[in-house]
Amino acid sequence: MSTVKELQKVTIHFAGDSGDGIQLAGSQFTNTTALAGNDLSTFPDFPAEIRAPIGTVAGVSGFQIHFGSVEIDTPGGRPDVLVAMNAAAYRKNIPNLKSGGVVIANTAGFDKRNLRLAGYDDEENPLDNKPEELQFYEVDITKLNREALKDLKMSPREKDRSRNMFALGFVYFLYSRSLENTLQFFQDKFKSKPEVLEANIRSLKAGYNYGDTIEALQRYRVEKARLPKGEYRNITGNQALALGLIAAAQKAQLDLFYAGYPITPASDILHELARHKNFGVKTFQAEDEIAAITAAIGSAFAGGLAVTATSGPGMALKTEGLGLVLMLELPLVVVNVQRGGPSTGLPTKTEQSDLFQALYGRNGEAPVPVIAASSPADCFNAALEAAKMAIEHMTPVILLSDGYLANGSEPWAFPKSEALPEISAPVMQAADENYLPYARNHAGVRQWALPGTPGLEHRVGGLEKEDRTGNVSYDPDNHQKMVELRAAKVSAVAQNYTPTTLEQGEPEGDVLVVGWGNTKGAIKVAVSQARAAGLAVGQLHLRNLHPLPSDLEIYLKGYRRVLVPELNNGQLVHVLRSQFLVDAQGFDKIKGQPFLAEEILTKIKELMPHE
Amino acid sequence: MSSAENSYTAKDFSSDQEVKWCPGCGDYSILKQMQTVVPTLGIKKEDLVFISGIGCSSRFPYYMNTYGMHSIHGRAPAVATGLKLTNPNLSVWVITGDGDGLSIGGNHLIHLLRRNVDLNVLLFNNEIYGLTKGQYSPTSEFGKYTKSSPLGSLDHPFNPLALALGADATFVARTLDRDPQHLRHILEQSHQHQGSSFVEVYQNCNVFNDGTFEAFTDKKQRPYTTLDLKEGEPLIFAKGEKGIRLNGLKPEVVELSEGFSPNDLWVHDSSDATKAYILSRFFDESLPRPLGILYQEKRFTYDEALQNQMDKAHEILGAPDLDQLLRGKNSWTVA
Numbered sequence: 001m002s003t004v005k006e007l008q009k010v011t012i013h014f015a016g017d018s019g020d021g022i023q024l025a026g027s028q029f030t031n032t033t034a035l036a037g038n039d040l041s042t043f044p045d046f047p048a049e050i051r052a053p054i055g056t057v058a059g060v061s062g063f064q065i066h067f068g069s070v071e072i073d074t075p076g077g078r079p080d081v082l083v084a085m086n087a088a089a090y091r092k093n094i095p096n097l098k099s100g101g102v103v104i105a106n107t108a109g110f111d112k113r114n115l116r117l118a119g120y121d122d123e124e125n126p127l128d129n130k131p132e133e134l135q136f137y138e139v140d141i142t143k144l145n146r147e148a149l150k151d152l153k154m155s156p157r158e159k160d161r162s163r164n165m166f167a168l169g170f171v172y173f174l175y176s177r178s179l180e181n182t183l184q185f186f187q188d189k190f191k192s193k194p195e196v197l198e199a200n201i202r203s204l205k206a207g208y209n210y211g212d213t214i215e216a217l218q219r220y221r222v223e224k225a226r227l228p229k230g231e232y233r234n235i236t237g238n239q240a241l242a243l244g245l246i247a248a249a250q251k252a253q254l255d256l257f258y259a260g261y262p263i264t265p266a267s268d269i270l271h272e273l274a275r276h277k278n279f280g281v282k283t284f285q286a287e288d289e290i291a292a293i294t295a296a297i298g299s300a301f302a303g304g305l306a307v308t309a310t311s312g313p314g315m316a317l318k319t320e321g322l323g324l325v326l327m328l329e330l331p332l333v334v335v336n337v338q339r340g341g342p343s344t345g346l347p348t349k350t351e352q353s354d355l356f357q358a359l360y361g362r363n364g365e366a367p368v369p370v371i372a373a374s375s376p377a378d379c380f381n382a383a384l385e386a387a388k389m390a391i392e393h394m395t396p397v398i399l400l401s402d403g404y405l406a407n408g409s410e411p412w413a414f415p416k417s418e419a420l421p422e423i424s425a426p427v428m429q430a431a432d433e434n435y436l437p438y439a440r441n442h443a444g445v446r447q448w449a450l451p452g453t454p455g456l457e458h459r460v461g462g463l464e465k466e467d468r469t470g471n472v473s474y475d476p477d478n479h480q481k482m483v484e485l486r487a488a489k490v491s492a493v494a495q496n497y498t499p500t501t502l503e504q505g506e507p508e509g510d511v512l513v514v515g516w517g518n519t520k521g522a523i524k525v526a527v528s529q530a531r532a533a534g535l536a537v538g539q540l541h542l543r544n545l546h547p548l549p550s551d552l553e554i555y556l557k558g559y560r561r562v563l564v565p566e567l568n569n570g571q572l573v574h575v576l577r578s579q580f581l582v583d584a585q586g587f588d589k590i591k592g593q594p595f596l597a598e599e600i601l602t603k604i605k606e607l608m609p610h611e
Numbered sequence: 612m613s614s615a616e617n618s619y620t621a622k623d624f625s626s627d628q629e630v631k632w633c634p635g636c637g638d639y640s641i642l643k644q645m646q647t648v649v650p651t652l653g654i655k656k657e658d659l660v661f662i663s664g665i666g667c668s669s670r671f672p673y674y675m676n677t678y679g680m681h682s683i684h685g686r687a688p689a690v691a692t693g694l695k696l697t698n699p700n701l702s703v704w705v706i707t708g709d710g711d712g713l714s715i716g717g718n719h720l721i722h723l724l725r726r727n728v729d730l731n732v733l734l735f736n737n738e739i740y741g742l743t744k745g746q747y748s749p750t751s752e753f754g755k756y757t758k759s760s761p762l763g764s765l766d767h768p769f770n771p772l773a774l775a776l777g778a779d780a781t782f783v784a785r786t787l788d789r790d791p792q793h794l795r796h797i798l799e800q801s802h803q804h805q806g807s808s809f810v811e812v813y814q815n816c817n818v819f820n821d822g823t824f825e826a827f828t829d830k831k832q833r834p835y836t837t838l839d840l841k842e843g844e845p846l847i848f849a850k851g852e853k854g855i856r857l858n859g860l861k862p863e864v865v866e867l868s869e870g871f872s873p874n875d876l877w878v879h880d881s882s883d884a885t886k887a888y889i890l891s892r893f894f895d896e897s898l899p900r901p902l903g904i905l906y907q908e909k910r911f912t913y914d915e916a917l918q919n920q921m922d923k924a925h926e927i928l929g930a931p932d933l934d935q936l937l938r939g940k941n942s943w944t945v946a
């Protein structure tokens with residue numbers, strides 16, 4: 001008879017070969033967990049190769065979920081549970097497992113061949129020499145799964161395809177989860193393949209029932225989280241970003257035009273948007289990154305809500321286009337879902353190293369507002385804000401996300417459409433004899449005169465413009481004036497910021513931790529732990545990286561030390577030091593992996609004054 | 612200002628900007644013919660848009676009193692694509708040159724042509740980089756002496772029309788800056804064509820490459836060096852003295868005085884892709900240079916197809932409901 005123990009929070013890490021269906025098992029566990037009412041955060045981590053060398057550590061694909069009945073801010077540091085489909089998955093992840101953790105090992109993945117591929121010396125099976133502080137379930141998943149499917153007309157290889165669902169079924173049993181949502185998912189996904197449908201259903205149930213047959217098995221229950229009231233769904237960053245763009249187009253009453261070139265980890269935005277053409281969304285898969293941004297510029301000229309998304313290498317190619325749209329003073333949202341760089345770098349790993357590129361990476365004096373999303377669900381708000389800013393200020397806006405936000409997921413209290421901010425596009429409706437293409441309003445914003453409107457015919461281009469008329473001008477004084485006018489227009493964006501507030505802490509104290517982007521959750525946990533230990537620590541998280549909010553300085557100067565953790569070699573810290581003359585200290589991690597809260601906590605403690 | 616159709620004159624399309632090409636440049640003639648033709652096309656002035664890249668030819672939009680954009684080097688086809696897809700009612704003209712369209716922007720050009728977005732591409736070919744003061748271009752002849760090739764260029768030149776046909780363009784034509792009537796006719800036909808029209812205009816750069824097309828434009832030589840393509844008519848040139856016949860797939864020049872009659876000749880059929888390709892290879896002195904429409908084909912346009920998808924999506928997925936979209940399929944309520 002198994003017993004059920006109640007837990008507040010758990011971190012499970014699913015790992016296997018990149019062909020093992022780990023991401024699918026992970027996302028199914030996530031959806032079921034979300035529907036069960038837990039708070040959660042996920043982190044998929046997979047190799048760049050579609051079929052990385054089988055059985056090797058380099059080919060291991062992982063999916064981590066942290067869920068609980070309490071607030072969850074990160075995908076968890078060290079996992080409590082490791083599901084290892086083979087020896088390589090075991091080898092890669094076992095050092096991270098918490099002491100007292102649980103290992104579910106597919107013993108079929110620890111045969112001679114797998115051991116050799118995973119690099120174990122002398123084919124010594126680690127399962128023969130298990131760390132004592134861990135608890136093991138050694139299950140021959142491959143064999144049991146084939147057994148469950150034995151009368152289906154499929155090859156052993158085909159049968160093995162659903163063994164991930166056997167593992168998932170077993171984990172569902174351990175965590176007292178319902179199979180319902182995943183069974184429903186099978187019905188939709190394998191509608192046209194009855195035998196695959198049957199195999200998946202059987203595998204899932206077989207895994208679940210296997211749990212039932214083990215004597216004295218410890219089961220767990222994680223109660224619903226006490227999340228704020230509201231309606232929720234689970235969402236990834238890229239999905240949320242796509243929905244934010246659609247919402248912005250609806251609010252602005254413009255058609256969304258999205259041009260992109262396939263690139264990891266941004267492609268899912270294109271995939272998501274292409275499904276919603278009934279919202280007037282036009283998606284254009286361009287021949288290259290340059291065509292993607294320039295097609296978007298053509299759309300902006302015609303009056304579309306124009307968007308292009310990419311990652312670092314693509315961003316490099318879009319640089320000249322960004323300069324053009326900045327001269328044209330047309331709205332454009334450019335999304336950079338950052339990944340490890342430079343060059344092709346680490347396509348599937350996360351990093352925040354394109355901040356300098358976003359702030360400075362153009363020829364000439366070329367300021368562009370920069371916004372960063374801070375969690376998967378926050379990508380919705382960030383996209384909406386970026387689009388609103390671009391449209392209302394007639395400027396390109398760079399929106400920074402990253403691989404960790406893009407693929408990670410969390411519950412999202414989605415808003416009602418009527419609660420979303422209005423967006424008013426400065427479109428000129430009718431002919432005006434006094435129309436001057438580069439005349440500006442009080443905020444330095446020119447008007448948007450769309451081709452097709454009689455009487456507003458005008459020419460724009462990348463050559464320097466004469467103030468007000470927009471005619472080509474090489475006049476020296478005019479050039480200086482235009483550079484200043486464009487900069488002033490971008491600075492004016494900050495007037496619409498909501499006042500800066502601390503996420504946690506008092507206006508003054510010992511250490512202020514300043515972050516941007518995906519580090520928010522890890523910093524939040526670290527700072528709250530520091531505060532619980534009585535330290536005078538605060539957390540400030542930046543949404544707008546250019547222009548920086550003018551009220552930021554008060555906070556920076558209210559603390560004795562400023563700590564800036566970043567997944568780069570120290571970029572924001574450089575900006576803060578130069579702009580505010582504060583002795584801010586960087587804390588850099590450049591490993592393609594997000595911060596662990598404990599790493600930040602340790603750093604905070606180091607910086608505390610010793611009295 | 613009136614936007615009624617057909618009441619415009621060429622003057623209505625001339626902007627207030629001073630034209631700054633070198634005196635004698637072939638671009639003047641192209642601009643003039645464009646301004647002459649557009650009032651006759653039945654397009655409202657506000658619906659005309661000229662998009663260019665960088666180079667001498669790319670200054671063109673500044674001189675047209677319509678909507679226009681002087682974009683960045685080579686990218687005009689992509690800019691125009693985004694523009695047309697966002698507002699399919701516009702009549703969009705891409706103005707480019709041999710450097711802009713075939714060197715830095717070659718990729719965009721071929722992809723535009725294969726997609727068949729309904730717009731017009733005018734490639735002003737002067738076989739030289741003019742704006743940067745005279746380097747050899749991707750259409751300059753092999754061995755050309757320029758500042759950047761003092762010992763002669765080593766580049767094999769592009770054949771722009773063969774390239775366009777290779778990219779499955781649906782309208783491929785060639786004309787000359789020095790023949791206003793021919794030029795106007797081709798501009799009209801280009802406009803009439805639904806899909807991407809590719810028009811190569813031989814344009815004289817009298818400063819850096821003067822006379823490069825002299826053999827085709829000079830009144831005396833032209834009858835013998837060029838071939839005026841006329842739909843349904845036999846290929847005759849040299850003032851009726853010579854014709855072209857096909858010997859299998861091989862074109863041959865024959866003398867009409869030597870026992871050949873027009874019945875023996877190749878009859879121009881611009882819907883025949885194979886023959887169009889052969890025509891595009893009339894590219895050395897042994898054969899006259901074809902002028903006119905080499906090829907045209909009716910094929911669905913990208914913009915049409917996109918609109919069909921949009922309509923279909925609306926039909927299947929229903930009217931947009933933002934709240935439903937945000938809620939998704941699996942939501943739950945925390946009370």
Ligand code: SF4
Binds near residue numbers: 631632635636741817
């Ligand atoms: S350089 Fe040549 S192409 Fe350019 S404007 Fe002068 S003559 Fe015309």
